[in-house]
Amino acid sequence: MASSDGHGRGHGFPRLVLFDLDGTLLDSAPDFVATIAVLRAQRGEEPMPAAALRPHVSRGARAMLAAAFPHLDEAAREALVAPFLAVYREQLARHGAPFEGVEALLAAIEDDGSRWGIVTNKPEALAQALLPRLGWQARCAVLVGGDTLPVRKPDPLPLLHAAQGLGVAPCDCAYVGDDERDIVAARAATMPAVVALWGYRRAEEDPATWHGDLLAAAPRDLLDPAAWPRPR
Structure with a gap:
């Protein structure tokens, strides 16, 4: 049963913590670097x-x-999308790994009696294929991909869909992501929004302007349930 402040049983994690995947749970950049290297080699270009x-x-x-x-x-690059995804499928989880501290965070959420899931803009089939390679297939309570619904982040519907599927009110959830679209989606879904500063972003981006409820420097900063933002 949820507590009166919107957090779950145990010590107070949100009842459902939803995460972005690439750049939040998973340091997948090495897999993408390998993918781009294959595509560039096919064109006689050096690795990026x-x-x-x-x-x-x-x-x-x-x-x-x-x-x-x-x-x-743009047209030439668009023609590379399908080959990109085909090569990436071959590189999936061969080089990348969860960010340091992620496994401990997921375990803490589970130990508290709460659940966690993934809402990503990655195609659902690719995201699902990652789960058994990471040992998460029996632990991830819900997964919504970028093509699961007609819309994707920054639209809030994927987050709301994940919560509704598990019977959890949005105010009893939290969403963690490393991109501004993640925070826009979370706020529109009325979920507390956590900015994962350990993720990927361009030099000109300033996460402080995204209006997240909490900026976390590393997964270990979220191990204390008291650190999590409360519902608005």
Whole structure:
């Protein structure tokens, strides 16, 4: 039963914690660097430096392709989306891993009697394929991908869909993400929003302007249930 402040049983984590995937739970940049290296090699180009690609990972395939192939026009890059996804499927979880502290955070949420799930703009099939490779298939309570519904983040519907599917009120949830779209979606869904500062972002982005309820420097900063923002 939820407590009166909207948090779950145990010591006070939200009843349901929803996470973005790439750049929040999973440091998937190495998998994408390997993917781009294959595509560039096919065109006779050198691999792209990891540091140059990393800030674009949370923005999706098209943003990464724009960073990797700025000399191509939009139509040419669009034609690379399908090959990109095909190569990425081969690289899935071969190089990346959960961010340091993520496993401890997930365990703390579970130990408190709360549940956690994933709402990502990654295609659902790719996100689902990751779960068994990370040992999360029996632990993740809900997964909503970018193509699960007709809309995706920053629309709040994927977050609301995840909560409704588990019978949890939005105010009893929290959403954690590393991109401004995550925070926009969480606020529109009336869920407390946590900015994952350990994730991916471009140099010109300022997370302080996203109006999240909490800015967390590392997953370990969320181990204390008292650190989590309360419902609005």
